[in-house]
Amino acid sequence: MIGHARSARVRGPFARLGRLKPADLADLLEDANRTESHEILQTVHADPELEADVFEELEPESQTRLLGERSDAEIAQVLGRMRADDAADAINDLPQSRRQPVLDALPAGQRTKVLTLMGFNPSSAGGLMALDVLSMVGSSTVAEALRSAGEARALQSQALTSVYVVGEERRLLGVVTLVELLQADPAARLDEVADRDPVRAGPDTDVEDVALLMTDYNLLTVPVVDDEDRILGVITVDDVLETVIPDDWRRREPAPHPAHHMEEPGPERAPHDRPPGS
Structure with a gap:
């Protein structure tokens, strides 16, 4: 799925990575080395909404490490698309010196939501709630x-x-x-x-x-x-x-997904070549 950058570009911007769910991409990032994670993030970055979803799924340590490699403005771009409660948690996990610059760079509406949520204990209902309600x-x-x-x-x-x-x-x-x-x-x-x-x-x-x-x-x-x-x-x-859910349960190897077989499209058969009943 990753590797030689030129061949990756030839295969298309997403290839197999684009068909994975955000949680699966987050798992790949957490297990990848620095070079591999850089290539995955380059691919994911092409879809800003997907990028935000992937960062929401990362473990706090991995999220902080990968965000820490970006500028304040780049971090704000990602957090601006995340759910406000996840964005608040991400800012709380940043080094103290970076929190206010990132907050200042957030879009005004998202900044207001994040500041509201940061006023509550992160493990309380107030710290976890979504502010938008119908x-x-x-x-x-x-x-x-x-x-x-x-x-x-x-x-x-x-x-x-x-x-x-x-x-x-x-x-x-x-x-x-x-x-x-x-x-x-x-x-x-x-x-x-x-x-x-x-x-x-x-x-x-x-x-x-x-x-x-x-x-x-x-x-x-x-x-x-x-x-x-x-x-x-x-x-x-x-x-x-x-x-x-305890951390040791969350980090265990997930159960394998049931096999999903898709038939490759073949050449259209002539009517007399089709099996009986088709």
């Missing part, structure tokens, strides 16, 4: 909620499993899942179909307690609220798992 007032209809969900392309997909019903000052009043919306009368109001007593967590809740809430109530997301029930963000099950 919320609507209770008088909105099911059809309007589904339309808003379809248009919410900027939201993290893992956090887009539910619509949160809010009142004045974004106080949490209820929650309804997308599946429930799909099965409901499109003309019904959200406050008619929502769960009016949703499970919630405070920003200082330990991540282990959030994991227990998700297990007890079979949840994929948990809203995070302040002392006055104003919604601050949402914590997703993938972020919880990443935190609570």
Whole structure:
């Protein structure tokens, strides 16, 4: 997959690397030597969104090492495309002298989110939550909620499993899942179909307690609220798992994927050459 740079360019910008998932590319980077990792990153850099996804999947030590080889502006370019909670963790892991220059180089919107998250303990609900939440007032209809969900392309997909019903000052009043919306009368109001007593967590809740809430109530997301029930963000099950799974489990050799066989396209057969029944 990697090797001679000229032949790699002839094979195309991505070749096999472009067909790997971000987590697989992160594993390659963590096992690669300096030359190999440089070649992988050169290929991944051609797709900025993929590059950000790969850096999100790296172990903190590898992430800090690879980011540390870049300028402040280059680091900010990568972090600007990452999820805000992952970007906040990455900045916290940088040397103290580099944190503020990287923060200053971030796009304004991402910088505001990152600074908000850096104010919480990284292992708390506040430190892990996504700040972008799909919320609507209770008088909105099911059809309007589904339309808003379809248009919410900027939201993290893992956090887009539910619509949160809010009142004045974004106080949490209820929650309804997308599946429930799909099965409901499109003309019904959200406050008619929502769960009016949703499970919630405070920003200082330990991540282990959030994991227990998700297990007890079979949840994929948990809203995070302040002392006055104003919604601050949402914590997703993938972020919880990443935190609570022990390091020795995360670093063990993954189970092999089932074999996936694809038939090579062959020349089109004439009708009389085709097997019976085709």
